[in-house]
Amino acid sequence: MTATAPPRRAPEAGPDSEKTAAGRRLRPRVAERLRQVGLPYLLLLPALLAELLIHIVPMVFGIVISFKNLTLFYIHHWNSAPWSGFDNYKAAIKIHQPIGQALLHSFWVTLAYTLLSVGLSWLLGTAAAILMQDTFRGRAVLRAIFLVPYALPAYAALITWTFMFQQDTGLVNHVLHDQLHVTSNKPFWLIGDNSFWAMVIVSVWKSWPFAFLALMAGLQNIPRELYEAAAMDGAGVWQQIRKITMPSLRPVNQVLVLVLFLWTFNDFNTPYVMFGQSAPHQADLISIHIYQSSFITWNFGSGSAMSVLLLLFLLLVTAVYLLVTGRKRGEADA
């Protein structure tokens, strides 16, 4: 407001007051500039503070704990737990020793679970998004139905799945065995080998609507003229998907796949609700494994060390992924 208002005594001002007037003109400009530069930071401050409190501080605590021998004997005064150096890390990576072996097993289970779940979710999401592009009767209803799994509360949905997977009374075996006769007996889904597949099925069911939603939004941005021009040039549907749709969706896919990968790799809800505190050996996901180490066997140091290793792995995956996809996109842009 001061920048535009003329000084009231300006007409009678001498040389001295001219200086003052210049000073006055300068100061508002500095203030304005400060405001312009500072305001964004000021607006970011609450988010930064929240980020610090919610993520960074606990993460630092987690890292500190990973270097401590924090067991049930010390949790009452946890900062007095003795330092253990790299012992927790050594135990976690010694893959020929029981603790390391079990962690490695759960790592492979998690990796397989993540790749399968993300791959299938992405495929389903892409197919559905492309099919939903054309207008037809009932499209809005179908879209809404597709998004139901994404909208349901996770716990309620997962517990319903566990009911459906019950060997004796579950809907899955009822359909497979009693109605379709595709299995000679009723298989178990929540224990033994199939528990892994049951978990993958539930995870895909839960994740693919998100992929669908993101890709549908991405498809809206592709100009229809591109398809019309391609069609004029004689390109078929498959060629249009390959040459127009997929390249245009690349930025969306880049983020989508990464986010799905990270979410699925860290998935805790699915195994916890389906199997409780101790998942079957075949479905021993790393999140449950770390939970057990920390909260069931009360070895927080060991659990934290495993968490940090997981963090490093995910950082590495993310960095490599962003590097590779970024370069690919750079090439495509050039």
Place this chain on the structure above:
Amino acid sequence: MRTSSTSSRLLAATALVAALGLTVTACGGGSDDNGGSSNNDPASLKGQTITYWASNQGTSLDNDKQVLTPELNKFTQATGIKVKLEVIGWADLLNRILAATTSGQGPDVLNIGNTWSASLQATGALMPWDSAAFTAIGGKDRFAPAAIAAAGAAGKDPAAVPLYSMAYGLYYNKKMFADAGLTPPKTWEELVTDGKKLTTGGHYGLAVEGSNGAENIHHAFVLAKQRGSDWFDSSGKATFTTPANVAAVKQYVDFIANDKIAAKGDAEYSQNQTITDFATGKAAMMMWQSAATSIKAHGMKPDEYGVVPVPTPTANATGDAAITSMVAGINMAVFQNTKHKAAAEAFVKFMTSTPEQKILNGTYGSLPPVKEAQSDAAFQTPDLKVLASVLSNSAAPLPQVPNESQFETLVGTAVKDLFADAAAGKPVTTDSVKAALTKAQQQMPAS
């Protein structure tokens, strides 16, 4: 293009941080405010408010509130101390206690499963019950010795006071036994023979809760004890792989694997489906602790079933071979950090008083660990009389060692996986049982 790349990276980075936030363990700071008042003057306690975390004993959390509220009001009327009640489900209780222990901010009084006594005792979060504290609530002698033995490590002051007691018995369906011309088994051999006769036409001799880790170790404990074996040595070191322990687990898993007297589907049970199967006549027998209320809730009348002690290797066994149950039960502990120690002790005194013991245990269908209350008419039903006799004559506490919860998880999961093998038709042999127990033992942290 550049902008979109930056924003996508920013989104990815944010997602990464959010995702990682899930996995990294965080602990809140611990405060050490130990200003517990030891003022025992009843008048000074008036107007104090204590918090009480009750474990879920009734049919639901609301049911517990309904049962406990009038009793707490009684206590408030008599002492002027108000009690803020929170009923916590079993799935959450241990984690809540853990969080309270770490932060130092917990309730004044809480319920714990008696198998956790030694583990929680090791954390130092619970007030030790020395002779003075016991004297304040009427003396240690008022309680059944078995219940006291399950309240903390041997040679230390108990970490808690027994509140509700339970014991395992063999529940059998009277009509199914009469139809087959059988009497309840006394030995394991008889149980298997009877079980085979009763396994017919979609009915099974026995129901087991194969995916319930705690249930698995309770039975593994008794079966090992009957062979004179324990799961920990005197120094608290795990001894999971002794031949007797291997044989004990194999005997239990064999109910599905070899004897085939339990349904394969039982391998999946973890939500008390065993009781449903028993109460609806799908299974003729089950080994369970204080199940009267649940059986009734599923529509089976009290005169339709009987309860006898769980079988032993030979008839009229003595010593360890005669152990038929772990000492099951719930204890009451006072949080070490309480600022209302005297009020908390007064509350424990009230809850363990003979009249309250009769009311609470009578309502919940459990047994009073207070000897004086046991003779009450409410506990003279045929099944409770059997369970009371088991508790005083043939029950032993689970190993009271700090690593007990690891034992529950690791051995409980090993047995669960063995049951899964049995259900899938894979052979369960002494070697496969030993391999599973060896793996469990190797994962035990050094204590």
